[in-house]
């Protein structure tokens with residue numbers, strides 16, 4: 001038998017236990033904590049899974065963030081690299097600082113928002129999108145390799161990839177190209193690779209490169225460097241492959257990581 005309508009309404013109004021949250025998403029969009037921007041409910045676990053097409057990864061940008069702080073034991077947002085709660089952890093966040101931009105290494109990302117029985121802040125709002133797999137990264141090791149998506153096979157059309165390299169303060173970054181083949185244009189208007197000093201594309205541009213001539217080695221002005229790779233909708237080549245090393249800014253010596261466990265200093269000529 002159905003309850004009287006009045007009881008029925010109050011039942012749902014006072015028991016947020018039945019509130020639906022989380023879901024399965026794909027493509028581009030936004031999602032937010034329950035009742036956002038109003039305070040989120042207690043004792044909730046919301047799970048989102050974002051699935052992109054094969055060959056794409058998931059990017060996640062928090063637009064606002066206000067979750068009970070502390071040690072992230074009470075209320076928190078957890079982001080995982082894969083489709084399930086047991087996938088590798090990308091980060092666990094609480095407090096009022098906006099988390100960094102996150103990116104999966106494959107087509108799915110799992111997000112869990114968990115709250116306890118006390119304190120409720122305003123929650124969060126996040127935007128998700130897809131990016132071509134192997135397109136862009138944040139690199140913080142003293143040395144590393146960067147290749148265009150799919151290298152040495154032809155790069156995809158419509159790519160817009162950014163690599164951020166950040167090494168320890170007091171070091172510079174030296175970038176060396178191993179191979180280079182991008183669609184040619186006099187001003188590199190179609191497909192190009194740009195290299196910048198600093199984080200992002202607001203710093204000094206070292207150069208814009210395209211065609212088949214391998215760019216010279218590039219040394220950054222400080223401990224950060226940004227690479228931007230853009231391709232249009234036609235013609236494609238095998239792309240590029242580059243490696244970088246950290247150089248001690250005062251001695252000019254290269255800190256070359258030769259294996260996982262051995263660090264060797266070699267003279268930089």
Ligand SMILES: *[C@@H]1O[C@H](CO)[C@@H](O)[C@H](O)[C@H]1NC(C)=O
Pocket residue numbers: 160230
């Ligand atoms: C690449 O993507 C960024 C961020 O979405 C955008 O601001 C920029 O205009 C894009 N660049 C090109 C050349 O499409």
Ligand SMILES: *[C@@H]1O[C@H](CO)[C@@H](O)[C@H](O)[C@H]1NC(C)=O
Pocket residue numbers: 168169170171248249250251
């Ligand atoms: C650079 O080399 C000098 C001399 O070896 C050393 O004292 C300093 O710590 C090095 N700097 C970095 C950032 O490794």
Ligand SMILES: *[C@@H]1O[C@H](CO)[C@@H](O)[C@H](O)[C@H]1NC(C)=O
Pocket residue numbers: 197198203204221
């Ligand atoms: C850009 O280059 C100019 C000239 O070399 C230099 O004076 C300036 O400090 C550089 N800016 C940044 C942000 O590195």
